[in-house]
Amino acid sequence: MAIRVIAFDADDTLWVNETYFREAEEKFTSLLEDFLPPHVIVKELYFTEIANLSLYGYGIKGFMLSMIETALRITEHKVSSILVDKIIQIGQDMLTKPVELLPEVEEVLQSLQGEYRIVMATKGDLVDQERKLKKSGLEHYFHHIEIMSEKKSSDYLKLIAHVDITASEFVMIGNSLKSDVLPVLEMGGYGIHVPFHTTWLHEQIDHELIHPHFFSAPHLRDAVTMIRNLS
Numbered sequence: 661m662a663i664r665v666i667a668f669d670a671d672d673t674l675w676v677n678e679t680y681f682r683e684a685e686e687k688f689t690s691l692l693e694d695f696l697p698p699h700v701i702v703k704e705l706y707f708t709e710i711a712n713l714s715l716y717g718y719g720i721k722g723f724m725l726s727m728i729e730t731a732l733r734i735t736e737h738k739v740s741s742i743l744v745d746k747i748i749q750i751g752q753d754m755l756t757k758p759v760e761l762l763p764e765v766e767e768v769l770q771s772l773q774g775e776y777r778i779v780m781a782t783k784g785d786l787v788d789q790e791r792k793l794k795k796s797g798l799e800h801y802f803h804h805i806e807i808m809s810e811k812k813s814s815d816y817l818k819l820i821a822h823v824d825i826t827a828s829e830f831v832m833i834g835n836s837l838k839s840d841v842l843p844v845l846e847m848g849g850y851g852i853h854v855p856f857h858t859t860w861l862h863e864q865i866d867h868e869l870i871h872p873h874f875f876s877a878p879h880l881r882d883a884v885t886m887i888r889n890l891s
Contacts (some may be wrong), residue, residue: 663850663890664825666772667806669834670782670789672856673880675796676760681723682858684750688727691743695734705730706861717809719785724751755788759795762856764880769801771884777803781819781832783811783839811839813847820849831890833883836863845871850890852876852883 834840
Protein backbone atom coordinates (compact mmCIF):
# COMPACT_ATOMS: atom_id res chain seq x y z
CA MET A 661 0.00 0.00 0.00
CA ALA A 662 1.09 3.57 -0.61
CA ILE A 663 1.86 6.00 2.20
CA ARG A 664 -1.12 8.25 2.87
CA VAL A 665 -0.24 9.90 6.21
CA ILE A 666 3.10 11.35 7.31
CA ALA A 667 3.50 12.15 11.00
CA PHE A 668 6.20 14.43 12.33
CA ASP A 669 7.52 14.53 15.87
CA ALA A 670 7.81 18.13 17.11
CA ASP A 671 10.62 18.55 19.66
CA ASP A 672 14.04 18.33 17.98
CA THR A 673 12.42 17.29 14.70
CA LEU A 674 10.51 20.46 13.81
CA TRP A 675 12.04 22.81 16.37
CA VAL A 676 14.84 23.01 18.95
CA ASN A 677 14.01 21.58 22.37
CA GLU A 678 16.66 19.41 24.07
CA THR A 679 19.27 22.17 23.79
CA TYR A 680 17.20 24.30 26.18
CA PHE A 681 16.99 21.43 28.69
CA ARG A 682 20.76 20.99 28.64
CA GLU A 683 21.26 24.73 29.16
CA ALA A 684 18.83 24.65 32.10
CA GLU A 685 20.65 21.63 33.51
CA GLU A 686 23.92 23.55 33.49
CA LYS A 687 22.32 26.47 35.32
CA PHE A 688 20.85 24.07 37.86
CA THR A 689 24.17 22.33 38.57
CA SER A 690 25.87 25.69 39.05
CA LEU A 691 23.36 26.53 41.80
CA LEU A 692 24.35 23.38 43.71
CA GLU A 693 28.08 23.30 42.99
CA ASP A 694 28.88 23.71 46.71
CA PHE A 695 27.20 20.38 47.45
CA LEU A 696 28.19 17.94 44.69
CA PRO A 697 30.20 17.81 41.44
CA PRO A 698 28.16 18.71 38.33
CA HIS A 699 28.18 15.19 36.84
CA VAL A 700 26.78 13.75 40.08
CA ILE A 701 24.05 16.39 40.20
CA VAL A 702 23.10 15.56 36.61
CA LYS A 703 22.77 11.88 37.52
CA GLU A 704 20.66 12.72 40.57
CA LEU A 705 18.38 14.93 38.48
CA TYR A 706 17.95 12.24 35.83
CA PHE A 707 17.10 9.69 38.53
CA THR A 708 14.41 12.06 39.85
CA GLU A 709 13.00 12.80 36.40
CA ILE A 710 12.59 9.12 35.55
CA ALA A 711 11.01 8.37 38.93
CA ASN A 712 8.52 11.20 38.35
CA LEU A 713 7.51 10.44 34.76
CA SER A 714 4.44 8.49 35.84
CA LEU A 715 3.35 11.45 37.99
CA TYR A 716 4.23 14.48 35.87
CA GLY A 717 4.71 13.13 32.38
CA TYR A 718 7.12 14.81 29.97
CA GLY A 719 7.80 18.52 29.74
CA ILE A 720 9.22 21.58 31.40
CA LYS A 721 6.84 21.74 34.37
CA GLY A 722 7.72 18.21 35.46
CA PHE A 723 11.39 19.02 34.90
CA MET A 724 11.07 22.08 37.15
CA LEU A 725 9.48 20.04 39.95
CA SER A 726 12.18 17.40 39.57
CA MET A 727 14.89 20.05 39.89
CA ILE A 728 13.33 21.31 43.13
CA GLU A 729 13.01 17.76 44.51
CA THR A 730 16.61 16.98 43.57
CA ALA A 731 17.85 20.17 45.23
CA LEU A 732 16.01 19.28 48.43
CA ARG A 733 17.52 15.79 48.45
CA ILE A 734 21.06 16.92 47.64
CA THR A 735 21.04 19.64 50.33
CA GLU A 736 19.19 17.46 52.86
CA HIS A 737 16.35 20.00 52.85
CA LYS A 738 18.67 22.88 53.63
CA VAL A 739 18.08 24.59 50.29
CA SER A 740 17.17 28.27 50.69
CA SER A 741 13.96 29.83 49.41
CA ILE A 742 16.13 32.07 47.24
CA LEU A 743 17.65 29.03 45.53
CA VAL A 744 14.20 27.48 45.01
CA ASP A 745 13.08 30.75 43.45
CA LYS A 746 16.07 30.59 41.07
CA ILE A 747 15.14 27.04 40.06
CA ILE A 748 11.58 28.15 39.34
CA GLN A 749 12.98 30.99 37.25
CA ILE A 750 15.03 28.50 35.21
CA GLY A 751 11.82 26.65 34.38
CA GLN A 752 9.86 29.81 33.62
CA ASP A 753 12.62 31.01 31.30
CA MET A 754 12.35 27.72 29.41
CA LEU A 755 8.59 28.23 29.02
CA THR A 756 9.13 31.59 27.34
CA LYS A 757 11.90 30.55 24.96
CA PRO A 758 11.38 31.46 21.32
CA VAL A 759 10.52 28.64 18.94
CA GLU A 760 13.53 28.00 16.71
CA LEU A 761 12.63 25.96 13.64
CA LEU A 762 15.18 23.44 12.47
CA PRO A 763 16.62 23.73 8.96
CA GLU A 764 14.41 22.75 6.00
CA VAL A 765 11.27 22.23 8.11
CA GLU A 766 8.94 24.65 6.35
CA GLU A 767 10.27 23.79 2.90
CA VAL A 768 9.67 20.09 3.56
CA LEU A 769 6.13 20.65 4.86
CA GLN A 770 5.34 22.83 1.84
CA SER A 771 6.61 20.17 -0.54
CA LEU A 772 4.38 17.50 1.00
CA GLN A 773 1.18 19.57 1.16
CA GLY A 774 -1.60 18.26 -1.04
CA GLU A 775 0.28 15.03 -1.71
CA TYR A 776 -0.13 13.46 1.74
CA ARG A 777 -2.06 14.15 4.90
CA ILE A 778 0.42 15.61 7.39
CA VAL A 779 0.13 15.04 11.13
CA MET A 780 2.07 16.38 14.09
CA ALA A 781 2.47 13.60 16.65
CA THR A 782 4.37 14.63 19.74
CA LYS A 783 4.35 14.04 23.48
CA GLY A 784 4.72 16.40 26.42
CA ASP A 785 2.81 19.05 28.28
CA LEU A 786 -0.34 20.03 26.38
CA VAL A 787 -0.21 23.76 27.15
CA ASP A 788 3.49 24.10 26.31
CA GLN A 789 3.27 22.09 23.09
CA GLU A 790 0.27 24.15 21.97
CA ARG A 791 2.26 27.30 22.76
CA LYS A 792 5.20 26.15 20.67
CA LEU A 793 3.00 25.07 17.78
CA LYS A 794 1.26 28.45 17.70
CA LYS A 795 4.58 30.33 17.86
CA SER A 796 6.10 28.12 15.17
CA GLY A 797 3.73 29.30 12.47
CA LEU A 798 3.43 25.70 11.21
CA GLU A 799 -0.07 24.83 12.44
CA HIS A 800 -1.75 25.33 9.06
CA TYR A 801 0.31 22.54 7.48
CA PHE A 802 -1.20 19.81 9.66
CA HIS A 803 -4.32 17.81 8.95
CA HIS A 804 -4.32 16.65 12.58
CA ILE A 805 -2.46 17.46 15.81
CA GLU A 806 -1.85 14.69 18.34
CA ILE A 807 -0.23 15.58 21.68
CA MET A 808 0.31 12.35 23.59
CA SER A 809 1.25 11.69 27.20
CA GLU A 810 3.30 8.72 25.95
CA LYS A 811 4.34 7.24 22.61
CA LYS A 812 3.69 3.51 22.61
CA SER A 813 2.31 1.25 19.90
CA SER A 814 -1.15 1.51 21.46
CA ASP A 815 -0.98 5.31 21.18
CA TYR A 816 -0.02 5.14 17.51
CA LEU A 817 -2.79 2.61 16.84
CA LYS A 818 -5.30 5.11 18.23
CA LEU A 819 -3.79 7.78 15.99
CA ILE A 820 -4.07 5.77 12.76
CA ALA A 821 -7.62 4.77 13.70
CA HIS A 822 -8.46 8.45 14.11
CA VAL A 823 -7.12 9.33 10.65
CA ASP A 824 -8.73 6.17 9.20
CA ILE A 825 -5.74 4.40 7.68
CA THR A 826 -3.89 1.12 8.13
CA ALA A 827 -0.42 0.89 9.69
CA SER A 828 1.18 0.20 6.31
CA GLU A 829 -0.08 3.58 5.05
CA PHE A 830 1.60 5.46 7.91
CA VAL A 831 5.14 6.81 8.31
CA MET A 832 6.53 8.54 11.38
CA ILE A 833 9.48 10.93 11.23
CA GLY A 834 11.36 11.85 14.40
CA ASN A 835 14.65 12.17 16.23
CA SER A 836 13.96 9.49 18.85
CA LEU A 837 14.40 5.84 17.93
CA LYS A 838 12.72 4.85 21.18
CA SER A 839 9.59 6.99 20.87
CA ASP A 840 9.23 7.85 17.19
CA VAL A 841 10.42 4.69 15.45
CA LEU A 842 10.29 1.47 17.51
CA PRO A 843 6.58 1.66 18.50
CA VAL A 844 5.59 2.45 14.90
CA LEU A 845 7.59 -0.48 13.53
CA GLU A 846 5.98 -2.69 16.17
CA MET A 847 2.49 -1.87 14.89
CA GLY A 848 3.46 -2.36 11.22
CA GLY A 849 4.13 1.21 10.11
CA TYR A 850 7.26 2.88 8.75
CA GLY A 851 9.74 4.87 10.81
CA ILE A 852 12.31 7.39 9.64
CA HIS A 853 14.95 8.56 12.09
CA VAL A 854 16.31 12.08 11.58
CA PRO A 855 18.92 12.50 14.33
CA PHE A 856 19.36 15.65 16.40
CA HIS A 857 22.80 16.44 17.81
CA THR A 858 21.58 16.05 21.41
CA THR A 859 19.26 13.29 22.62
CA TRP A 860 17.97 12.85 26.16
CA LEU A 861 19.35 9.68 27.74
CA HIS A 862 15.85 8.32 28.30
CA GLU A 863 15.20 8.43 24.54
CA GLN A 864 18.31 6.47 23.56
CA ILE A 865 18.48 2.76 22.75
CA ASP A 866 21.48 0.50 23.26
CA HIS A 867 21.24 -1.70 20.16
CA GLU A 868 21.49 -1.33 16.40
CA LEU A 869 18.12 -1.08 14.72
CA ILE A 870 17.62 -3.20 11.61
CA HIS A 871 14.12 -3.52 10.16
CA PRO A 872 12.68 -3.52 6.63
CA HIS A 873 10.40 -0.59 7.53
CA PHE A 874 13.15 1.47 9.18
CA PHE A 875 15.14 4.21 7.48
CA SER A 876 17.68 6.71 8.73
CA ALA A 877 17.86 10.13 7.09
CA PRO A 878 20.76 12.53 7.72
CA HIS A 879 18.48 15.49 6.97
CA LEU A 880 14.75 16.10 6.83
CA ARG A 881 14.82 16.58 3.04
CA ASP A 882 16.28 13.08 2.69
CA ALA A 883 13.24 11.68 4.51
CA VAL A 884 10.98 13.11 1.79
CA THR A 885 12.87 11.21 -0.91
CA MET A 886 12.58 8.00 1.11
CA ILE A 887 8.82 8.47 1.53
CA ARG A 888 8.28 9.07 -2.17
CA ASN A 889 10.17 5.88 -2.91
CA LEU A 890 7.72 4.03 -0.67
CA SER A 891 4.65 5.52 -2.33
